[in-house]
Amino acid sequence: MTIELTHFSAAVVFAIFASIVFGITQRNTPRDMVRYGLYCFAMFVGGVLVAGWAMWLIRR
Amino acid sequence: MANSPTEKSKAPLVTPDATPLTTMAIVAPALGWLIPGAGHLILKRWGRGVLLMLSIVTLFLLGLAMQGHVYKPNGGDILDMLGFVGNLGAGLLYILSRVNDWGPGAIAHATADYGTKFLIVAGLLNFIAAADAYHIAIGKKP
Numbered sequence: 001m002t003i004e005l006t007h008f009s010a011a012v013v014f015a016i017f018a019s020i021v022f023g024i025t026q027r028n029t030p031r032d033m034v035r036y037g038l039y040c041f042a043m044f045v046g047g048v049l050v051a052g053w054a055m056w057l058i059r060r
Numbered sequence: 061m062a063n064s065p066t067e068k069s070k071a072p073l074v075t076p077d078a079t080p081l082t083t084m085a086i087v088a089p090a091l092g093w094l095i096p097g098a099g100h101l102i103l104k105r106w107g108r109g110v111l112l113m114l115s116i117v118t119l120f121l122l123g124l125a126m127q128g129h130v131y132k133p134n135g136g137d138i139l140d141m142l143g144f145v146g147n148l149g150a151g152l153l154y155i156l157s158r159v160n161d162w163g164p165g166a167i168a169h170a171t172a173d174y175g176t177k178f179l180i181v182a183g184l185l186n187f188i189a190a191a192d193a194y195h196i197a198i199g200k201k202p
Binding site (some may be wrong): 001002003005006007010014016017018020021022024025028030037052 | 116125171
């Protein structure tokens, strides 16, 4: 089986799973785990969007 | 005399804040490395264990499905060596992929490089999960 994800969907899938692991391992209480996981996800996806727009600006 | 050599030799080798090394402190991270999430499951952290297992195994399988490269033990380029260390973190998944020769050597399409990164990161995340299982086992984390 072969999967071909787009650049963006690959980044989002990566962000989801990495954020889950970061949230569980880096915080002590369930509430903090969820909050930190969501924070990491937002930072991952936000970073991708910022980097994408930065590259678009550089290319112009 | 308080500081005589005889008194010093009688002092305990373990400092008060040192944590005792229990069987579980060895078994949990080792099992967690071999099977992602199993370190937490053996410590009865069911929810965390299942989520870690799902995340790491899915990331690894997606990496394989995206035709990512599985590194072999090597002594050449530093990035190849680090790639091998990252892959090795996936434990049994890495062993299975090597035995079955999964993960092609040459990248076939543009996004396959993402697959390679997925495989490496799955292993690195599993190292973090194993370390977390150790911290739970020694009582540093609830």
